[in-house]
Amino acid sequence: MTLRAALEQQARSNANLGSPFTARILHLLAQRLTPGTELTDRLFHWPGELGPIGQSVPLRLLAGFHALVLTGACPELVAVYPPHPAPEDDRLWAALESALNAHSELLHHWLDNPPQTNEVRRAVVMIAAGHFLTSRFDLPFRMLELGASGGLNLMWDRFALMFPDGQMGPADAQVVLRPEWRGDLPTQAAHAPVILDRRGVDISPLNVRNADDALRLQSYLWADQPERLDRTRAAIRLFDAKVDQGDAADWLVDQLTCTAPDHLTLIYHTIAWQYFPTETQTRCLSAIKAAGRRGPVAHLSMEADEHIGNGAAVTLTLWPDGQRLTLGRVDFHGRWIDWTAP
Numbered sequence: 001m002t003l004r005a006a007l008e009q010q011a012r013s014n015a016n017l018g019s020p021f022t023a024r025i026l027h028l029l030a031q032r033l034t035p036g037t038e039l040t041d042r043l044f045h046w047p048g049e050l051g052p053i054g055q056s057v058p059l060r061l062l063a064g065f066h067a068l069v070l071t072g073a074c075p076e077l078v079a080v081y082p083p084h085p086a087p088e089d090d091r092l093w094a095a096l097e098s099a100l101n102a103h104s105e106l107l108h109h110w111l112d113n114p115p116q117t118n119e120v121r122r123a124v125v126m127i128a129a130g131h132f133l134t135s136r137f138d139l140p141f142r143m144l145e146l147g148a149s150g151g152l153n154l155m156w157d158r159f160a161l162m163f164p165d166g167q168m169g170p171a172d173a174q175v176v177l178r179p180e181w182r183g184d185l186p187t188q189a190a191h192a193p194v195i196l197d198r199r200g201v202d203i204s205p206l207n208v209r210n211a212d213d214a215l216r217l218q219s220y221l222w223a224d225q226p227e228r229l230d231r232t233r234a235a236i237r238l239f240d241a242k243v244d245q246g247d248a249a250d251w252l253v254d255q256l257t258c259t260a261p262d263h264l265t266l267i268y269h270t271i272a273w274q275y276f277p278t279e280t281q282t283r284c285l286s287a288i289k290a291a292g293r294r295g296p297v298a299h300l301s302m303e304a305d306e307h308i309g310n311g312a313a314v315t316l317t318l319w320p321d322g323q324r325l326t327l328g329r330v331d332f333h334g335r336w337i338d339w340t341a342p
Contacts, residue, residue, distance in 0.1 A: 070215060121231070
């Protein structure tokens with residue numbers, strides 16, 4: 001895929017995910033960006049797959065621009081970014097060119113790393129599934145998240161989920177999720193899920209208590225979706241969990257030595273599995289199956305499947321018997337959820 005094709009593809013995706021401003025930036029880049037500087041030459045000669053199934057180069061560049069806005073380092077960009085009125089194309093392009101020329105060092109730095117998002121709205125899946133599992137097992141949870149990035153969604157039990165005629169989570173929650181609810185109403189447990197421990201792993205975790213890492217995490221959000229920024233900042237304020245650096249399979253094998261009959265080990269991942277090497281996926285599944293013979297284990301997955309354009313599949317596999325349940329489908333950013341749990 002060429003750089004221009006990758007930019008246009010990402011523009012369409014961003015537009016479909018409710019971000020017309022970032023879609024416009026990506027479209028302008030596809031139309032007007034040319035090689036000729038160290039930075040643009042790097043972009044045009046990027047090795048490997050540039051698009052979303054590869055290295056997501058357009059999102060890396062877009063995040064670099066947003067970082068310049070969030071820090072105020074590029075006044076020209078700040079002046080044309082939300083909440084300011086949308087400028088005409090020529091003025092927007094002039095600001096982008098200014099950033100490309102004057103802030104190439106930062107943009108190079110942002111290009112060095114793949115996007116990492118903790119889309120807080122994805123926690124709608126964990127909250128609904130958490131109540132489903134509490135209702136079914138009535139055991140406290142030991143939570144293990146694979147591909148956790150900064151780990152914000154390890155705090156899902158501190159978030160509130162609003163659905164038709166009901167609410168899950170604390171009444172005074174700082175993070176409130178209001179997805180469009182489709183399908184069946186969720187099972188609401190008699191009491192809130194009890195969390196014994198919460199821990200995650202990522203090959204390159206972000207420390208949200210560190211200002212630079214918190215900036216990076218926020219930069220991957222889109223400037224014309226301020227509510228996402230607000231939710232992420234609220235989640236950062238209440239964060240209290242541990243995210244380890246390492247290979248998901250190595251880490252999971254080690255963590256699953258602690259399974260026991262008196263708690264439910266909940267392993268989950270949201271839009272992360274596809275990035276694991278096949279060997280890592282195989283070893284993770286083998287470790288989960290083995291752990292399920294020693295104590296109750298649940299494997300919750302929110303991942304893309306063959307149904308392109310219809311969000312992610314939400315599945316739950318319960319051990320020791322390996323029963324696989326389909327819980328529904330959910331928008332990749334948690335804007336809607338179609339709940340079909342049994």
